[in-house]
Amino acid sequence: MRVDVVSIFPDYLAPLELSLVGKARRTGLLDLRVHDLRDWATDRHRTVDDTPFGGGAGMVMRPDVWGRALDDVLGDADDGPVRLVIPTPSGEVFTQRTAEAWAQDERLVIACGRYEGIDARVAERYRERGVAVSEVSIGDYVLNGGEVAALVVVEAVGRLLPGVVGNPESLVEESHGAAGLLEYPVYTKPPAWEGLEVPEALLSGHHARIARWRRDRALERTAARRPDLLDALAADTLDAHDREV
Ligand code: SAM
Numbered sequence: 001m002r003v004d005v006v007s008i009f010p011d012y013l014a015p016l017e018l019s020l021v022g023k024a025r026r027t028g029l030l031d032l033r034v035h036d037l038r039d040w041a042t043d044r045h046r047t048v049d050d051t052p053f054g055g056g057a058g059m060v061m062r063p064d065v066w067g068r069a070l071d072d073v074l075g076d077a078d079d080g081p082v083r084l085v086i087p088t089p090s091g092e093v094f095t096q097r098t099a100e101a102w103a104q105d106e107r108l109v110i111a112c113g114r115y116e117g118i119d120a121r122v123a124e125r126y127r128e129r130g131v132a133v134s135e136v137s138i139g140d141y142v143l144n145g146g147e148v149a150a151l152v153v154v155e156a157v158g159r160l161l162p163g164v165v166g167n168p169e170s171l172v173e174e175s176h177g178a179a180g181l182l183e184y185p186v187y188t189k190p191p192a193w194e195g196l197e198v199p200e201a202l203l204s205g206h207h208a209r210i211a212r213w214r215r216d217r218a219l220e221r222t223a224a225r226r227p228d229l230l231d232a233l234a235a236d237t238l239d240a241h242d243r244e245v
Contacts (some may be wrong), residue, residue: 001106001107001108002032002106003108004034004073005150006070006109007037007112008036008145009114009145010035013147021155023164029161035073039069040072041065047062052116057116060117061113061114061115063119063125067122070084070109070122074131080106081105081106081107082107083105083108083131083134084131084132084133084134086113086118086123086134086146087110087137087138087150088146089137089141089142089143090135091134091137092135092136092137093136093137093140094152095176096176096177098134099153100160102157103157108153110153110154111146112146112147113145136153179218180232181215181218181219181230182229183218183221184221185221216245219242
């Protein structure tokens with residue numbers, strides 16, 4: 001997969017050289033390119049923003065600068081299908097389902113806004129040109145820029161690419177996975193620490209008992225922390241034992 005990130009703070013994306021995403025870049029599983037939006041500004045101050053039409057506080061990012069940048073970065077239609085991702089707190093919420101869908105894409109281009117955001121005509125223009133444009137929010141809060149959202153998207157999507165996470169089994173029982181539940185609590189050595197014991201079922205070596213314990217804790221945790229996830233489960237997802245938990 002190829003991912004391009006366009007930002008006025010390209011250094012903000014430096015963490016993408018680390019950990020599993022960094023390794024995926026080095027081994028060629030992920031072709032990640034970071035661009036400085038100001039390279040497409042035309043004045044000597046490398047201006048990318050201006051005052052909002054209609055008045056009000058703050059500045060808005062200019063469509064002409066973004067247009068030049070995105071025309072170059074998106075490239076020709078011959079380069080294959082590409083999704084333009086525009087992070088914004090007014091977008092649809094980015095979820096694990098979104099990450100799963102985008103992991104099937106060949107190319108993502110992430111346009112990081114700053115100030116009051118990007119002139120709305122930018123999304124409109126690329127939609128009209130047939131580009132898949134996704135305006136997404138990473139949660140109900142407001143950040144100063146789209147770079148943190150870009151980090152979130154690249155990590156959430158990147159770890160789903162085949163070969164990025166060493167053991168694909170790790171992706172199976174996670175929170176927000178196919179079961180629709182939060183993950184159960186996890187433990188490692190030592191079995192006793194600060195007077196706290198690892199639950200006995202996990203030390204039993206009995207696979208069915210461990211699986212039952214884990215499912216029960218996942219159900220309890222989901223009910224306590226995210227009852228909305230339980231409500232969203234299909235009616236036949238829970239068996240009689242699940243319902244007692
Ligand atoms: N005026 C905008 C609004 O109220 O919707 C907020 C602009 S915000 C200060 C600047 C930039 O930060 C946005 O263009 C977007 O790129 C990014 N951003 C802020 N919060 C975000 C969120 N929750 N999800 C995704 N991107 C976000």
